[in-house]
Amino acid sequence: MNSKILVWDFPTRTFHWLLALSFTGAFVTGDSERYRDINLLLGYILLGLIGFRLIWGIVGTRYARFISFLFAPRAIAGYVRSMFQGKPQHYAGHNPAGSVAIFLLLGLGLLSSLSGLASYNEIGGEWLEELHELSANTMLAVVIVHIAGVFVSSFLHRENLARAMITGAKPGEPAEGIQHRHVWLGLLLLAAVLAMGYAYLYKDWAPPGLTPLSQQPVATEKRKQDD
Numbered sequence: 001m002n003s004k005i006l007v008w009d010f011p012t013r014t015f016h017w018l019l020a021l022s023f024t025g026a027f028v029t030g031d032s033e034r035y036r037d038i039n040l041l042l043g044y045i046l047l048g049l050i051g052f053r054l055i056w057g058i059v060g061t062r063y064a065r066f067i068s069f070l071f072a073p074r075a076i077a078g079y080v081r082s083m084f085q086g087k088p089q090h091y092a093g094h095n096p097a098g099s100v101a102i103f104l105l106l107g108l109g110l111l112s113s114l115s116g117l118a119s120y121n122e123i124g125g126e127w128l129e130e131l132h133e134l135s136a137n138t139m140l141a142v143v144i145v146h147i148a149g150v151f152v153s154s155f156l157h158r159e160n161l162a163r164a165m166i167t168g169a170k171p172g173e174p175a176e177g178i179q180h181r182h183v184w185l186g187l188l189l190l191a192a193v194l195a196m197g198y199a200y201l202y203k204d205w206a207p208p209g210l211t212p213l214s215q216q217p218v219a220t221e222k223r224k225q226d227d
């Protein structure tokens with residue numbers, strides 16, 4: 001098992017790091033009135049990313065497909081047992097324990113972004129705001145467990161899983177590797193996110209619930225001063 005094989009295609013890696021950045025950004029701006037719009041914009045980006053991942057989980061490459069990491073409770077228990085025995089079973093894609101965190105992260109990401117966007121657009125009441133806060137806080141807890149799990153698994157398997165999420169490559173049997181990186185699709189995903197930020201910052205565009213920059217009090221005040 002010394003050869004490196006391609007496990008994570010480019011769209012999955014791009015999705016992962018964009019999701020990590022947008023969740024972190026949305027979480028740290030969540031309590032601030034000043035950064036409300038950034039929080040909301042990142043919520044839209046998060047929702048778009050998860051929407052993309054739900055489709056890619058059906059039509060994507062071998063290890064990106066949900067079916068490849070949908071494990072029965074017995075398999076999850078067996079994997080955890082093998083970890084405690086110091087002989088963890090090796091999986092080319094997501095391992096059974098990690099997959100639980102991944103489904104939770106996707107579900108909580110969906111719930112927190114939808115409840116947040118609905119609250120900002122004044123749909124629903126206080127309970128929706130509370131649901132938003134609860135789902136975001138729970139997601140943070142799962143992210144911490146997820147990162148700890150990545151380090152523990154990396155140690156137990158003597159492989160750098162975080163690096164694999166950057167390069168896409170892991171040690172494995174050549175027959176287990178995927179054939180295509182789909183770089184174009186990852187770049188398209190990145191371009192869509194950048195385009196959204198660009199349109200908001202420079203083209204005076206804003207999605208529902210957000211005020212275009214030119215109509216914000218600071219901009220209006222500045223225009224008055226310039227006149």
Ligand code: HEM
Nearest residue numbers: 016019020023024093094095098102105143150161162165
């Ligand atoms: C806010 C932070 C993060 C979130 C929301 C997050 C979320 C996720 C999700 C949803 C997946 C599944 C990827 C997929 O199949 O689409 C995943 C996998 C993964 N993440 Fe993260 N992640 C975060 C931070 C990190 C960090 C900081 C690291 C590195 C230390 C990391 C390393 C990994 C690795 C290695 C995998 C693949 C796990 C495996 O080998 O089975 N993640 N993450």
